[in-house]
Amino acid sequence: MQRIVIVEDDIYLREELIHTFQKAGYDAAGPASFENVEEKVTALCPDLAVLDVNLPGKSGYELCKSLKIKASFPILILTARDTLSDELTALGLGADDFLTKPCHPRRLIARAERLLQTYDKGLRAMLRVGQLSLDTDTYKLVCADRFLILVETEGKIMKLLIERYPDIVSKSDLFSAVWGTEEFVDENILQVNMSRLRKNLSETGMEVVIRNIRGKGYVLEVGGI
Amino acid sequence: MQRIVIVEDDIYLREELIHTFQKAGYDAAGPASFENVEEKVTALCPDLAVLDVNLPGKSGYELCKSLKIKASFPILILTARDTLSDELTALGLGADDFLTKPCHPRRLIARAERLLQTYDKGLRAMLRVGQLSLDTDTYKLVCADRFLILVETEGKIMKLLIERYPDIVSKSDLFSAVWGTEEFVDENILQVNMSRLRKNLSETGMEVVIRNIRGKGYVLEVGGI
DNA sequence: ATAAACCTTACAATTGCTGTAAGTGGTAGT
DNA sequence: ACTACCACTTACAGCAATTGTAAGGTTTAT
Numbered sequence: 001m002q003r004i005v006i007v008e009d010d011i012y013l014r015e016e017l018i019h020t021f022q023k024a025g026y027d028a029a030g031p032a033s034f035e036n037v038e039e040k041v042t043a044l045c046p047d048l049a050v051l052d053v054n055l056p057g058k059s060g061y062e063l064c065k066s067l068k069i070k071a072s073f074p075i076l077i078l079t080a081r082d083t084l085s086d087e088l089t090a091l092g093l094g095a096d097d098f099l100t101k102p103c104h105p106r107r108l109i110a111r112a113e114r115l116l117q118t119y120d121k122g123l124r125a126m127l128r129v130g131q132l133s134l135d136t137d138t139y140k141l142v143c144a145d146r147f148l149i150l151v152e153t154e155g156k157i158m159k160l161l162i163e164r165y166p167d168i169v170s171k172s173d174l175f176s177a178v179w180g181t182e183e184f185v186d187e188n189i190l191q192v193n194m195s196r197l198r199k200n201l202s203e204t205g206m207e208v209v210i211r212n213i214r215g216k217g218y219v220l221e222v223g224g225i
Numbered sequence: 226m227q228r229i230v231i232v233e234d235d236i237y238l239r240e241e242l243i244h245t246f247q248k249a250g251y252d253a254a255g256p257a258s259f260e261n262v263e264e265k266v267t268a269l270c271p272d273l274a275v276l277d278v279n280l281p282g283k284s285g286y287e288l289c290k291s292l293k294i295k296a297s298f299p300i301l302i303l304t305a306r307d308t309l310s311d312e313l314t315a316l317g318l319g320a321d322d323f324l325t326k327p328c329h330p331r332r333l334i335a336r337a338e339r340l341l342q343t344y345d346k347g348l349r350a351m352l353r354v355g356q357l358s359l360d361t362d363t364y365k366l367v368c369a370d371r372f373l374i375l376v377e378t379e380g381k382i383m384k385l386l387i388e389r390y391p392d393i394v395s396k397s398d399l400f401s402a403v404w405g406t407e408e409f410v411d412e413n414i415l416q417v418n419m420s421r422l423r424k425n426l427s428e429t430g431m432e433v434v435i436r437n438i439r440g441k442g443y444v445l446e447v448g449g450i
Numbered sequence: 451a452t453a454a455a456c457c458t459t460a461c462a463a464t465t466g467c468t469g470t471a472a473g474t475g476g477t478a479g480t
Numbered sequence: 481a482c483t484a485c486c487a488c489t490t491a492c493a494g495c496a497a498t499t500g501t502a503a504g505g506t507t508t509a510t
Contacts, residue, residue: 084329091335096343104309110316118321118343125372138363138374147350149363151467187486189469195489212487214477376498412455414500420458439455439508457506465498475488480481 002116005046006030007037007063008078009054013101017050020105021112038066045073048116050108052078052101053090061093068094070165072128074115078103129165130222132208134158141206144224148204153178154197161210161220170217194218227341230271231255232262232288233303234279238326242275245330246337263291270298273341275333277303277326278315286318293319295390297353299340303328352387355447357433359387366431369449373429378403379422386435386445395442419443 004026008014014030021028031040041049049067053060064075074096079086082100090098096118097111119126127134132143139155141148150158156178160169174190194210201208207223229251233239239255246253256265266274274292278285289300299321304311307325315323321343322336344351352359357368364380366373375383381403385394399415419435426433432448 084332087332088335091339096339107309107312110313114316114321135360135363135365137372138360138365140360140363140365147362153468186470188471188488191486191488192469192490194487199489214486378499411501413457413502416455416457417459417500419456424458437456452510453508454510455506455508458504459502460504461500461502463499463501465496467496468494469492470494471490471492473489473491475486477486478484480483 001025001027002047003027003029003044004112005041005044005049007041007049007060008052009034010052013052017108020108024109026112037063041067042070047119048074048076048112050076050078050112051095053086054080061089064090064095065093069130070128072126074119076111076115127159127162129162129220131224132162132222134162141208143206143208143222146204146206148200148206150197150200153193154200157193157197161218165220165222168213168217168219174218226250226252227272228252228254228269229273229275229337230266230269231275232266232285233275233277234259235277238277242333245333249334251337262288266292267295272344273299273301273337275301275303275337276320278311279305286314289315289320290318294355295353297351299344301336301340352384354387354390354445356449357387357447359383366433368431368433368447371429371431373425373431375422375425378418379425382418382422386443390445390447393438393442393444399443 004021006014006017006021006028008017008030011032014032018028018030029044031037049071051060051064051067053064060077060079064077067075075094076097076099077090077095078099078101079090080101087098096115099108099111125135125137127136132141134141134155136155136159139150139152139158141150141155141158157174160174160177164173171190178190178193198210201210209221209223211219211221213219229246231239231242231246231253233242233255236257243253243255254269256262274296276285276289276292278289285302285304289302292300300319301322301324302315302320303324303326304315305326312323321340324333324336350360350362352361357366359366359380361380361384364375364377364383366375366380366383382399385399385402389398396415403418404414419437423435426435434446434448436444436446438444
């Protein structure tokens with residue numbers, strides 16, 4: 001069952017939205033308080049987020065922007081006002097669709113379904129950070145107008161770096177993710193593969209760099225974020 | 226430069242739309258007559274089609290539906306009326322977005338850009354027939370909720386079958402597309418690879434069949450079209 | 451019934467991925 | 481400045497996956 005997260009401060013509207021989606025066969029939920037909304041949303045690993053932009057505290061647009069940087073799910077923006085500039089702001093921030101309240105439940109469902117379908121094409125196998133995306137089935141890495149097909153080992157390294165972005169990933173985490181053991185078979189093998197991966201990235205001219213933090217591990221740095 | 230095709234019968238509105246997109250840096254064009262619109266549109270290989278649904282003759286919805294079956298580009302529907310049922314029909318037929326006329330140029334551009342971006346993620350490497358899609362870089366074939374990563378030879382065969390769908394593809398065409406020569410190295414090699422490809426398709430449980438037409442060639446048959 | 455077209459399985463050569471080895475370069479702390 | 485440690489790079493060889501060849505079986509049309 002596909003999970004939809006509703007971020008809406010008006011309790012009645014929130015319950016109504018949740019109910020609408022549940023009737024349509026989705027697993028819908030929404031946080032009641034708005035401290036650490038971003039963490040709450042990402043922790044649920046939703047297939048779609050429906051976001052009211054008139055939130056208390058941090059603006060809904062800010063939330064949309066920061067979710068989009070890490071998110072691998074589509075975002076549907078809800079707003080009370082119907083101004084062109086609102087719509088342009090929303091789409092500019094990477095929202096995947098835009099609707100004005102109040103709106104007919106069937107319209108909302110139709111829009112949501114379209115977004116879910118579009119993102120399903122890639123079968124949830126797409127990881128994203130900014131404009132960078134990785135297909136974890138084929139290890140095809142796409143950034144802006146370039147792409148690169150990684151071999152399995154390099155792909156697994158990239159996968160972990162993207163999943164943990166923007167945090168540092170320790171060597172032992174990389175060992176367990178790629179070779180399934182923290183007891184490094186050979187300390188060197190990770191560096192060999194890092195070397196190959198970096199060479200591929202730079203030869204493709206991608207604005208993606210893997211930086212080493214001495215004694216700590218590796219971090220991904222993506223251009224244009 | 227990205228190409229946008231406008232399908233609109235009102236000549237003034239058509240010219241205005243074309244001009245709007247050209248100013249925004251796109252290669253915009255639109256057929257003046259509506260005989261064989263479908264062929265005219267597909268022949269241009271656009272990156273996006275903007276479609277007025279109130280067309281003379283064949284309804285715009287019909288056109289949308291038939292384009293979507295073969296199209297590998299997004300479709301933005303324009304309509305004069307703003308009814309929920311119109312919108313639901315449009316989205317149900319596979320349209321990628323929906324706008325009502327008249328609309329502000331910047332809104333139109335913003336929507337168009339969003340669609341182009343979304344489809345660009347796959348870098349024009351996506352071929353589609355109905356719910357079937359093939360990434361021609363990785364030869365990842367996706368259908369409904371299943372996927373399959375093909376090896377190069379089988380991928381090239383699939384690519385040609387999808388491109389030519391729903392036509393029959395002759396053996397000599399397959400030979401030149403896959404091995405670069407009509408003079409078949411060995412008549413058998415095509416059949417061996419067909420066999421492997423079919424085995425993979427059926428083992429994955431995809432509703433995709435390659436049918437042989439004795440003496441003519443092969444055709445793709447996709448379930449759910 | 452027969453021939454042509456089509457299909458399938460098994461095998462071997464090639465290709466390319468992966469880890470090992472060995473040596474170089476750079477950084478931090480004494 | 482010296483030293484120990486960490487990080488990087490290149491070359492090589494074993495192994496696995498893919499591809500074409502070979503050979504024999506099955507279906508279809510006349």
